[in-house]
Amino acid sequence: MSRVTRRALQWGAVYLGLALLPMAVVLARPPDEARGLGVEFGAMLGLLALAVMALQALVSGRHRWFGATLGFDNLLQFHRRMGLVALLLVVAHPSVMLVSRPAWLDYLDPREETLRALTLMGLLLATLLLVATSLWRLACGLSYERWRALHGVLAVAVVGGGLGHALMVGHYTAGGAGLLLALLIVMSLLLVAETRLLRPWRLRRRPWQVVETLPVRGEATTLVLAPVGRHRLAFAPGQFIWITLGDTPFQLQQHPFSIASSAERPERLAFTAKQMGDFTATLPEVAVGTWAFVEGPFGAFLPDARNPSGAVLIAGGIGVTPMMSILRTFADRSERLPLWLIYANPTWEEATFREELEALAERLRLEVIHVLDEPPEEWQGERGLVDRDLLARRLPADDGRRDYFICGPGPLMDAAEGALIELGIAPTRLYSDRFDIV
Structure with missing residues (x-):
């Protein structure tokens, strides 16, 4: 078994355990009121949906302790598929409960309790919008930067709103179960804050600078970066980095690129991109002297130089x-x-x-x-x-x-x-x- 496969199985077990943990806790001490199999099954789907949504921040957050050996591209594909799973769970949760108890359709009537009805419908709409704009970003006419901002806002709203809904219902979330669920959601939001706020704060102390902008064959451009200061980036050949161009790392404009330069020459960092998207089309105009901020390296696309078979x-x-x-x-x-x-x-x-x-x-x-x-x-x-x-x-x-x-x-x-x-x-x-x- 390869190292990547072994690590994937290990982290897969951790992921599954965290996703099922809220269900396991509430089932360990079920409430006295029995509401029927269909209703309880629908409630479990809701808890699972919320846990999966919360774990999306872990999967997509580029945390080295989590995905260093798995490959970020693999994690990205898993993140997308679990987003679809979360959507199905979010839709199935109220559907199963309402089929089991049709009288609860009144909860969606804004004439009864307007705030509750609008919250429930808003959560479903936000989840649909979150998944749709991720799958069909270009068809929606969204630039990568605008999509990234929208994706973050919607994700936080869905997870936070889902937690509020679960706590307000209170059937399973009274006492310790509610505290555990809230802790899981808070951990997810802290991971988002670490990715979007703390990392850029640290990157600002290790700036780079564009020293060459070179046109290359195939309508592509190579940008060569040099560190501003004595810091270097140690990387393995085959890995990639996230790059932000500009005076500050606190920007929505952050893109992944494979490193093209030699790992034996850390005093220069080069990447090459074809002019295909909104951002890559601007690379030929990037001026020498432009500041850059580099996060990484990431990736498990690493050949073993010790393998005699090559x-x-x-x-x-x-x-x-x-x-x-x-x-x-x-x-x-x-x-x-x-x-x-x-x-x-x-x-x-x-x-x-x-x-x-x-x-x-x-x-x-x-x-x-x-x-x-x-x-x-x-x-x-x-x-x-x-x-x-x-x-x-x-x-x-x-x-x-x-x-x-x-x-x-x-x-x-x-x-x-x-x-x-x-x-x-x-x-x-x-x-x-x-x-x-x-």
């Missing part, structure tokens, strides 16, 4: 950036493990870093395999998709120890993962780096 790197487009950090670092360390890079692009002109990859192949035991969708007429290399046939033809037989790292557009990653599994590669030896929030 590693296979599969990249699509600008997804090559973490691979560049890996290759540059290994070259600076004179590592001799065998490496294969399968690099897919629409055209030859969009193959970012292709000249440097040729030079790195001379310094490393590296085979670079370019794959083009629209190759030029004289092209003699691979063309089409990264599929099972291509991988079987160009990669050596798997020995049960080699690791596989994949980064790029979602369709390429899905296809590469499926093809490798078809070839008998264990999923525990597949490492995928997925981000689609910038």
Whole structure:
């Protein structure tokens, strides 16, 4: 069992225990009034919904003690799926209770108790809005910064309002059970405060500065940062950072980027991004001298230089950036493990870093395999998709120890993962780096 799998199982057990803890406490000392199986089941769904919503702050908060070895992209996917689970629980909670006791529909009548009715409807609407704007941010016309602010406000409102609703009902939350539930919610809000307030406060003491803005092939831009002062950022090749550009770290503009530079040269920090979103489109205009604040490093996209079987790197487009950090670092360390890079692009002109990859192949035991969708007429290399046939033809037989790292557009990653599994590669030896929030 890999280290990442083992840690995922351990933290999964902790997560499940925390999610079920409020239910376990109230069921340990049930109230005297019996309200029927349907009503009680609906109440349990409500407690579970509130616990899951509270735990979202833990999953998405980039806490190193929690997700350092899991990979933030994996946590992000889990966060999104649990958001959908929370939505289903929030909808199921009143639905089951009202089906069991139709007379309680009066609670939703604003003519009876206006504040209570509006609170219940507001909680449901806020949860729907929270999930919908997360799944369809671009369709809603929200910039990343505005979505981030809205997401935070709605999340705090739903969790805080849910706690207030549970305490006001009081059937299960009287006494110690209510105190435990309140403690869980307060811990969640404290995690939010640590992420949004305390971390930027600490980052302001460790500023960086843009020292180079370089256009690169494939409509991409490389920004090179240098520390202002004597501090450095120790990172492993393949990791990523969150970056805020500007005079202060207290901004909604904070974006994740894979580090592209060598871990052996911490006096310079480089990342490369293609002009695809609202923020990345502005990178070519970033002036030298602009201040930056760096949070990190994060990520478990880490090849083992001690593995004699080496590693296979599969990249699509600008997804090559973490691979560049890996290759540059290994070259600076004179590592001799065998490496294969399968690099897919629409055209030859969009193959970012292709000249440097040729030079790195001379310094490393590296085979670079370019794959083009629209190759030029004289092209003699691979063309089409990264599929099972291509991988079987160009990669050596798997020995049960080699690791596989994949980064790029979602369709390429899905296809590469499926093809490798078809070839008998264990999923525990597949490492995928997925981000689609910038």
